[in-house]
Amino acid sequence: MSERILLVIAGLLAAAVLGLALFWQPELPERPLPAAAALSGGDFTLQAANGPFSLHDLRGKVVLLYFGYTYCPDICPTSLAATAEGLKQLTPAELAKVAMVFISVDPERDTPARLKEYAEFFHSAMLGVTGTPENLAEIARRYGVFYARQPVATAGGDYVVDHSADTYVVDAAGKLVGKIAHATPPDQVVLAIRKYLNQP
Amino acid sequence: MKKLSLLTACLMFSAGVLAAAADQISVDKPYVRLLPPGVQTTGAFMVIRNAGDKDVKLVKADNPASRVTELHTHLNEGGIMKMRPVAAIEIKAKGEALLQPGGLHIMLIDLKVPLKEGDVVPITLGFDDGSSKKLDAKVLRAAPEAAMSHHHH
Numbered sequence: 001m002s003e004r005i006l007l008v009i010a011g012l013l014a015a016a017v018l019g020l021a022l023f024w025q026p027e028l029p030e031r032p033l034p035a036a037a038a039l040s041g042g043d044f045t046l047q048a049a050n051g052p053f054s055l056h057d058l059r060g061k062v063v064l065l066y067f068g069y070t071y072c073p074d075i076c077p078t079s080l081a082a083t084a085e086g087l088k089q090l091t092p093a094e095l096a097k098v099a100m101v102f103i104s105v106d107p108e109r110d111t112p113a114r115l116k117e118y119a120e121f122f123h124s125a126m127l128g129v130t131g132t133p134e135n136l137a138e139i140a141r142r143y144g145v146f147y148a149r150q151p152v153a154t155a156g157g158d159y160v161v162d163h164s165a166d167t168y169v170v171d172a173a174g175k176l177v178g179k180i181a182h183a184t185p186p187d188q189v190v191l192a193i194r195k196y197l198n199q200p
Numbered sequence: 201m202k203k204l205s206l207l208t209a210c211l212m213f214s215a216g217v218l219a220a221a222a223d224q225i226s227v228d229k230p231y232v233r234l235l236p237p238g239v240q241t242t243g244a245f246m247v248i249r250n251a252g253d254k255d256v257k258l259v260k261a262d263n264p265a266s267r268v269t270e271l272h273t274h275l276n277e278g279g280i281m282k283m284r285p286v287a288a289i290e291i292k293a294k295g296e297a298l299l300q301p302g303g304l305h306i307m308l309i310d311l312k313v314p315l316k317e318g319d320v321v322p323i324t325l326g327f328d329d330g331s332s333k334k335l336d337a338k339v340l341r342a343a344p345e346a347a348m349s350h351h352h353h
Contacts, residue, residue: 073241073309075274075281077233078301081342114238121236146280165281182281183274183302 039144041176046129049116053129061099062196065168067145069106069161070118079165084123086189104130105147169196222331224252229344230337232321244306244337245299250291257288257328265321266308273304315339
């Protein structure tokens with residue numbers, strides 16, 4: 001019996017170590033993408049309130065991409081507010097070379113019109129877009145975004161969407177170059193943006 | 201037996217008089233986050249300080265503006281952020297609990313009327329010994345400066 005318990009404990013410890021190795025990430029403001037899991041990123045076309053939007057429309061700018069949904073109770077507002085505060089700290093000349101796109105992975109509830117209102121609340125330079133579930137899933141795969149609908153019987157909704165909450169950084173040439181971790185304070189968001197702005 | 205219950209009663213009485221948890225608690229920089237139009241759930245944030253010698257647990261919160269009030273936290277599971285309810289928020293003796301975006305917070309779920317910037321939401325904090333504390337939280341677009349910078353100083 002005690003042998004079995006020992007085995008279970010050993011198993012749990014091994015799982016904990018493995019889990020730590022896989023998932024532990026120090027709280028850095030910006031994490032480089034691991035080379036082994038290079039994500040292709042790339043162009044895509046989604047729907048904004050005023051019609052189709054393509055990532056290549058923003059060629060020449062550093063683009064911040066965030067995947068979330070407007071019914072998100074606290075995670076999206078936290079990320080978006082921090083990014084918006086970061087954008088506000090840029091000089092007008094810097095801001096002219098930066099764009100922010102909020103991509104809703106909940107097209108069932110988030111219409112382009114609702115997304116426009118939502119994104120602009122945080123910053124006038126923020127664009128809200130969404131698309132078909134298939135299109136979104138394909139883009140998410142290329143950018144390494146995870147999201148999953150969870151049935152949760154909360155007041156005011158039948159489901160929540162768990163999702164990865166990093167902000168993806170695309171350089172002026174349209175290439176996915178990095179990400180800014182969730183809940184990075186605004187002053188460090190500014191540093192991260194400037195790092196990509198000032199790249200040769 | 202009688203003596204014991206008398207002693208217990210005395211202890212309870214003195215504990216109640218000397219140290220109701222709420223009397224040891226002070227709240228700094230409370231605010232409710234203004235959310236975009238059409239959104240019906242928001243968070244309340246604050247710094248809760250405990251001047252007492254005993255740990256105190258915040259076990260519930262109430263407010264008249266939303267239909268449901270819950271204590272929540274954010275869990276980062278392998279990069280996936282999950283927001284989940286918690287049963288209690290501990291405020292250590294002579295310590296503080298930081299309720300801030302991205303961590304522990306109070307959720308105001310299903311607002312009865314949309315909140316406007318500058319509105320004041322009365323919030324009642326309930327502690328594990330049954331005592332409670334009322335505070336007024338202003339609806340703000342962004343965190344008050346001191347609360348934002350608090351944790352990295």
